[in-house]
Amino acid sequence: MNILVTGGCGYTGSILVEKLLKKKHKVTSIDTQWFGNFLKKHKNLKNLKLNINDIDKISLKKFNVIIHLSSIANDPMSELDKNLSWETSALGSFKLINQAIKYKVKRIIYASSGSVYGVKKENKVHENLSLKPISLYNKVKMLTERILMSYKDKIELFIIRPATVCGYSPRMRYDLTVNALTFSALKKKSITVHGGNQIRPNIHIDDLTDIYLYLLNISNKHAGVYNAGFENDSIINIAKKIQSKTQAKIKIIKKFNDPRSYRLDSSKLKKIGFKPKKKYIDAVLELKKLYLNKKLKDKPIFHSVSWLKKIKKN
Numbered sequence: 001m002n003i004l005v006t007g008g009c010g011y012t013g014s015i016l017v018e019k020l021l022k023k024k025h026k027v028t029s030i031d032t033q034w035f036g037n038f039l040k041k042h043k044n045l046k047n048l049k050l051n052i053n054d055i056d057k058i059s060l061k062k063f064n065v066i067i068h069l070s071s072i073a074n075d076p077m078s079e080l081d082k083n084l085s086w087e088t089s090a091l092g093s094f095k096l097i098n099q100a101i102k103y104k105v106k107r108i109i110y111a112s113s114g115s116v117y118g119v120k121k122e123n124k125v126h127e128n129l130s131l132k133p134i135s136l137y138n139k140v141k142m143l144t145e146r147i148l149m150s151y152k153d154k155i156e157l158f159i160i161r162p163a164t165v166c167g168y169s170p171r172m173r174y175d176l177t178v179n180a181l182t183f184s185a186l187k188k189k190s191i192t193v194h195g196g197n198q199i200r201p202n203i204h205i206d207d208l209t210d211i212y213l214y215l216l217n218i219s220n221k222h223a224g225v226y227n228a229g230f231e232n233d234s235i236i237n238i239a240k241k242i243q244s245k246t247q248a249k250i251k252i253i254k255k256f257n258d259p260r261s262y263r264l265d266s267s268k269l270k271k272i273g274f275k276p277k278k279k280y281i282d283a284v285l286e287l288k289k290l291y292l293n294k295k296l297k298d299k300p301i302f303h304s305v306s307w308l309k310k311i312k313k314n
């Protein structure tokens with residue numbers, strides 16, 4: 001297949017593009033490369049430094065599927081520049097889907113976010129529950145879903161709502177819960193937990209990227225919205241599990257400013273045949289092994305919020 005990946009140089013994209021190439025797909029990545037470019041050169045890869053808002057500068061004629069990952073990808077980054085967040089996700093996605101329809105691209109797979117549910121008491125947060133986005137990031141994601149959904153009769157549309165992702169990527173992100181706590185445990189021998197009782201869903205980066213691969217070929221009768229997160233756990237439990245593998249100390253700070261708490265139910269995804277293979281503890285052990293082998297690097301570019309702040313100043 002000929003596949004366009006937006007945000008292909010990001011944390012998820014860097015793993016996904018590698019997997020697509022291994023499966024012999026032809027891939028084009030478009031990315032502003034705000035967090036660098038860790039994609040290796042490959043004969044079947046075209047790596048374009050391009051803003052999604054300039055999507056009309058390229059032809060989408062040859063593409064069968066678009067996997068749409070580009071976004072300002074967390075709460076604090078969205079708050080840094082509210083307009084940028086709306087422009088990148090909502091306006092950019094509007095332009096992208098219009099171009100995709102114009103060029104008769106068959107399918108678009110969009111990375112929304114499980115955080116669109118906000119705070120939910122239900123034990124099983126499934127796709128039919130109402131959305132109560134709290135932060136700007138959550139609101140932008142919800143609106144972008146709705147923009148894309150309004151075109152669902154014109155293009156095959158799959159919307160994925162991933163849990164917080166964990167695990168290694170060449171473009172590492174240390175702002176994601178399991179990654180952040182594990183790295184702190186390894187480097188500083190301590191883990192700081194804010195609050196701790198908030199329940200968060202998790203997904204390993206290998207499972208998430210496998211979901212995108214899985215959706216390339218699945219029948220369009222399954223088009224729609226899918227949660228993607230298979231392990232719900234409290235932050236304090238996550239910290240304790242990491243502690244058991246690293247012997248780090250846990251410090252609890254009662255005050256916290258991120259109240260999101262919800263349990264994702266992803267049985268819809270399992271019903272269409274997807275089987276997750278990994279747990280978040282696998283990510284912890286993989287990161288630990290890389291760290292002990294001195295292969296887990298710490299670069300300013302891997303801390304998305306401070307890095308975006310820095311490049312916006314320049």
Ligand SMILES: NC(=O)c1ccc[n+]([C@@H]2O[C@H](COP(=O)([O-])OP(=O)(O)OC[C@H]3O[C@@H](n4cnc5c(N)ncnc54)[C@H](O)[C@@H]3O)[C@@H](O)[C@H]2O)c1
Nearest residue numbers: 007009010011012031032034051052070071073111164165
């Ligand atoms: N990582 C997670 O835990 C998680 C969870 C739920 C949803 N998501 C969503 O999955 C997607 C991928 O997340 P990620 O973790 O790989 O984030 P990331 O920040 O590592 O990757 C996003 C990429 O998009 C690029 N980008 C941003 N604005 C752009 C624009 N206007 N034009 C072109 N490229 C642009 C960035 O340079 C970056 O490389 C995002 O949409 C994010 O909101 C991520």
